[in-house]
Amino acid sequence: MDETQLPGRLVTLTDVARTAGVGESTVSRVLRNHGSYSKRAGERVAEAVARLGYVPNRLAGSLAGQGASARLVGVVIPSLANVVFPDLLRGLTSALDAEGIPCVIGVSDYDPDREEALVAALLSWRPAALLLTGLEHNPGTVALAQASGVRVVEMIDTDGAGIDAVVGFSNRAVGAASARHLITRGYRRIAYLGHDLRVDLRAGKRLAGFEHALGEAGLALSDKEIRPGPSSPAAGRAGLEALLTRVSDLDAVYFSNDDMALGGYFACLAAGLAVPGRLALFGFNGLDFAAAMPQPLSTVRTPRLEIGRQAAACLTSAGPKTIDLGFELIEGATA
Amino acid sequence: MDETQLPGRLVTLTDVARTAGVGESTVSRVLRNHGSYSKRAGERVAEAVARLGYVPNRLAGSLAGQGASARLVGVVIPSLANVVFPDLLRGLTSALDAEGIPCVIGVSDYDPDREEALVAALLSWRPAALLLTGLEHNPGTVALAQASGVRVVEMIDTDGAGIDAVVGFSNRAVGAASARHLITRGYRRIAYLGHDLRVDLRAGKRLAGFEHALGEAGLALSDKEIRPGPSSPAAGRAGLEALLTRVSDLDAVYFSNDDMALGGYFACLAAGLAVPGRLALFGFNGLDFAAAMPQPLSTVRTPRLEIGRQAAACLTSAGPKTIDLGFELIEGATA
DNA sequence: TCGCAGTTTGGCAGCGCTGCCAATCCGGTT
DNA sequence: AACCGGATTGGCAGCGCTGCCAAACTGCGA
Numbered sequence: 001m002d003e004t005q006l007p008g009r010l011v012t013l014t015d016v017a018r019t020a021g022v023g024e025s026t027v028s029r030v031l032r033n034h035g036s037y038s039k040r041a042g043e044r045v046a047e048a049v050a051r052l053g054y055v056p057n058r059l060a061g062s063l064a065g066q067g068a069s070a071r072l073v074g075v076v077i078p079s080l081a082n083v084v085f086p087d088l089l090r091g092l093t094s095a096l097d098a099e100g101i102p103c104v105i106g107v108s109d110y111d112p113d114r115e116e117a118l119v120a121a122l123l124s125w126r127p128a129a130l131l132l133t134g135l136e137h138n139p140g141t142v143a144l145a146q147a148s149g150v151r152v153v154e155m156i157d158t159d160g161a162g163i164d165a166v167v168g169f170s171n172r173a174v175g176a177a178s179a180r181h182l183i184t185r186g187y188r189r190i191a192y193l194g195h196d197l198r199v200d201l202r203a204g205k206r207l208a209g210f211e212h213a214l215g216e217a218g219l220a221l222s223d224k225e226i227r228p229g230p231s232s233p234a235a236g237r238a239g240l241e242a243l244l245t246r247v248s249d250l251d252a253v254y255f256s257n258d259d260m261a262l263g264g265y266f267a268c269l270a271a272g273l274a275v276p277g278r279l280a281l282f283g284f285n286g287l288d289f290a291a292a293m294p295q296p297l298s299t300v301r302t303p304r305l306e307i308g309r310q311a312a313a314c315l316t317s318a319g320p321k322t323i324d325l326g327f328e329l330i331e332g333a334t335a
Numbered sequence: 336m337d338e339t340q341l342p343g344r345l346v347t348l349t350d351v352a353r354t355a356g357v358g359e360s361t362v363s364r365v366l367r368n369h370g371s372y373s374k375r376a377g378e379r380v381a382e383a384v385a386r387l388g389y390v391p392n393r394l395a396g397s398l399a400g401q402g403a404s405a406r407l408v409g410v411v412i413p414s415l416a417n418v419v420f421p422d423l424l425r426g427l428t429s430a431l432d433a434e435g436i437p438c439v440i441g442v443s444d445y446d447p448d449r450e451e452a453l454v455a456a457l458l459s460w461r462p463a464a465l466l467l468t469g470l471e472h473n474p475g476t477v478a479l480a481q482a483s484g485v486r487v488v489e490m491i492d493t494d495g496a497g498i499d500a501v502v503g504f505s506n507r508a509v510g511a512a513s514a515r516h517l518i519t520r521g522y523r524r525i526a527y528l529g530h531d532l533r534v535d536l537r538a539g540k541r542l543a544g545f546e547h548a549l550g551e552a553g554l555a556l557s558d559k560e561i562r563p564g565p566s567s568p569a570a571g572r573a574g575l576e577a578l579l580t581r582v583s584d585l586d587a588v589y590f591s592n593d594d595m596a597l598g599g600y601f602a603c604l605a606a607g608l609a610v611p612g613r614l615a616l617f618g619f620n621g622l623d624f625a626a627a628m629p630q631p632l633s634t635v636r637t638p639r640l641e642i643g644r645q646a647a648a649c650l651t652s653a654g655p656k657t658i659d660l661g662f663e664l665i666e667g668a669t670a
Numbered sequence: 671t672c673g674c675a676g677t678t679t680g681g682c683a684g685c686g687c688t689g690c691c692a693a694t695c696c697g698g699t700t
Numbered sequence: 701a702a703c704c705g706g707a708t709t710g711g712c713a714g715c716g717c718t719g720c721c722a723a724a725c726t727g728c729g730a
Contacts, residue, residue: 010484012716023680028718035719036677053482058459059398059405060716063685070394072439072460080428086421093415093442100456102439104407107428121435124393125407147388149345233627263627269604270629292568292598294605347686358710363688370689371707395686398715 011052020048031056062126069150073315074122075103075131078110078199081230082259083287084304085133088155091308092131101128108133110199116141123148129315135160136201151318153311158324159205165314166322167307171202174300174327175209178254178282181298181329183217187252187280190214191223193239193264194256195231203256206284210254223247231256236263237270244271252280252335258287258299265293265334280335290332298332346387355383366391397461404485408650409457410438410466413445413534416565417594418622419639420468423490426643427466436463443468445534451476458483464650470495471536486653488646493659494540500649501657502642506537509635509662510544513589513617516633516664518552522587522615525549526558528574528599529591530566538591541619545589558582566591571598572605579606587615587670593622593634600628600669615670625667633667 013031017024022041029035030045048054062070073096077085093103104125106118116138122130123144129151132141145152145163152164159172182190197204211221225243227235236255240263243253255261261283268275275281275295283290286301303325310323348366352359357376364370365380383389397405408431412420428438439460441453451473457465458479464486467476480487480498487499494507517525532539546556560578562570571590575598578585590596596618603610610616610630618625621636638660645658 014716017680024716025680025682025718025720026678029679032718036679038678041678053478055455055458055479055483057398057403057461057716059394059403059461060685061718063392063394063398063687064716064718065685066719074437080421080425083418083421086415086418089440090415090442093440097442097453102409102441102453102456102460104437104439105424105428106437107425107432118432118437120390121437123390125437126392126394143388144390148390233624237627259624262624266624266627266629289568289594289597289601292572292601294601349686352710359686360688360690360710360712361708364709367688371709373708376708392686395715396688398717399686399688400715401689403715 010057011054013054013056015052016045016048016054019052020044069126069128071101072104072125072127073101073129073131074106074119074125074127076106076108076115076118076122077133078108078115079230080107082257084156084257084285084302087304088133088308088311091305091310092312093308094305095309095312112136112138112141116144119144123150129153131155131311132163133157134202135162135166137163151315153314155307155311157202157205158322162320162322164320165311165317167310167314167325168323169302169307169325169327170209171205172209172212174284174302175206175211176213177327177329178206178284178300179210179213179217181331182252182254182280182282182335183214183219185280185335187335188219189222189247189250190219190252190254191225191243191247191250192221192254192256193225193227193236193243193260195227195235195260196229197226197256200231200256206256222250227260231259233259233263233266236260237267238263240264240267241271244273250279252276252282255281255283258283258285258290258297261297261299261334262289262293265297275334282335286328286330290330293334295333296330298335299330301328301330303327345392346389348389348391350387351380351383351389354387355379404461404463406436407439407460407462408436408464408466409441409454409460409462411441411443411450411453411457412468413443413450414565415442417592419491419620419637422639423468423643423646426640426645427647428643429640430644430647438466447471447473447476451479454479458485464488466490466646467498468492469537470497470501472498486650488649490642490646492537492540493657497655497657499655500646500652502645502649502660503658504637504642504660504662505544506540507544507547509619509637510541510546511548512662512664513541513619513635514545514548514552516666517587517589517615517617517670518549518554520615520670522670523554524557524582524585525554525587525589526560526578526582526585527556527589527591528560528562528571528578528595530562530570530595531564532561532591535566535591541591557585562595566594568594568598568601571595572602573598575599575602576606579608585614587611587617590616590618593618593620593625593632596632596634596669597624597628600632610669617670621663621665625665628669630668631665633670634665636663636665638662 108115156168283299290297443450618634625632
């Protein structure tokens, strides 16, 4: 690299054009491989780019380009603490990186007002698409998204109406399938152990589906323990201990997710309770560790990576649609 | 919202100015609360913005503004599958969201060439800063970063020289402290169980520190098991099972991280091996579940969130510096 | 030799915004 | 009434790039 530029000024396309001895438009055409140019022009431009260490300015490029939308996508997720969302991002980035489209992320902390603020902030970068989590948003969020005219994809949840495209699975159906599994296995005195449902609306939908299926079988939840704060093995352990002191004859527990279930499993180990003989455990998500447990956790595997990938695939298509990717019940050995 | 705009055209600052009956510069001043304007002007602009549903175009704003650098930061991490990196992002976004600065992320999959490509792609958005993981990069990556003139922060690892600012802890020191702990507790036949070291260089540094401290005590690793692919509880379980068939008299295992250690713990449970009586286990990271285990995992807690926060704090300062945030050895009950 | 269709090229307006500057306004003085 | 300093304001160039257009050039047949 031949730092012939003025100090403090970055190399621009004009510099490249001058160095290569061609016009700006030619440089632009070569760099984007768009339109026709001679082999000779291509070589001279490539040489100049390498020599000057030119890095294109996409702010300018996007501003000038058609539709003025940037080759970026905005993503709003509620949290990074729950493995599910990094997994979602993983699926997304694996698909988008191939096209060289980066994600601009915002974390809402499960707060709809924060989500609205983030959507506004992200839209100000004129992303090619906006990816949201879940179907529940402030009216203002919906209005912003619609007025922007960009593709909107809502991920994870299909229980309800979306703004534009929706990719996910039915949380209600997951809850119902989980309940039916427990019922089939003969469990009758079943409790629910979850984290804060006001913030995690999807967990609430699973619980609703669970209770509904229980009701269809003439059963009801024996007890319900909601721990404040986010889900974690620690909350699961403490929650199960609380549940057990309260109700002595439970035979199964449905957890809001695998992290909570792992904590519950640890509580059983610590208390010497046989699983599933004395107490059955059922989780949600199908995380990595579930299969490695001495007794594989009974849970439901969700297509998290696939949701990310399909959401990325949605960006190129147009028109509203819903993609239900389903889920897989893993029988495991704990319920 | 009063869709008085031409269809397909987004509202611009000029539209706002016309609607509010003021000049463009006044609108700009009001929106950025920069420079002086009358109360009356402020109100009229606010009203027009609300009425038109105006969302500023930051592509244009950044391009026109001083230094032309965007209120964005570029982040390159090697993976989203290992909780460490989402945690890092979590610390980062919590600090940056307060300032309304979003992160543009790239995932390198531990591939230096991919990292270089991502750095180039991210720099083309003229971010206010570039955050990288670790200290080992392609020469091209370093050159790009330096030529860009933006603040560069390398996160997690302090064992070596950085480009600009460095925030993290010493992985070698972690390894050494872990070894000394095991030695102090009387363990002598110690094995290492890790995942692919060629890709996870930081795990390699921990192992080097571990072996060095072992050497200082006149000891050496009894065995070493490296599982291909990323770390996971499944890999930890399979790895420990392999290790145990090979060496019958091990008394402790040092794992590349807590995920692997959890798998090892599961293997012990399944095989009925007393922990730590028959076999001691030592991890790395201090993840959530470690404290919830029936026997809390002996491990080292790393300041992942704090690294993210401090990295964000670095962005406002200038000049090279290294912030070593240290780590905490958690004695636990497994070693 | 000229003309023609196709290819290659450079000039330049303009994307939406900010920063600068000069113009205007306001209230109180002289 | 003329004047003054500070607060407020609008006009406009220009950030780096792309898209459009017309100009220049190419090879080839008439």
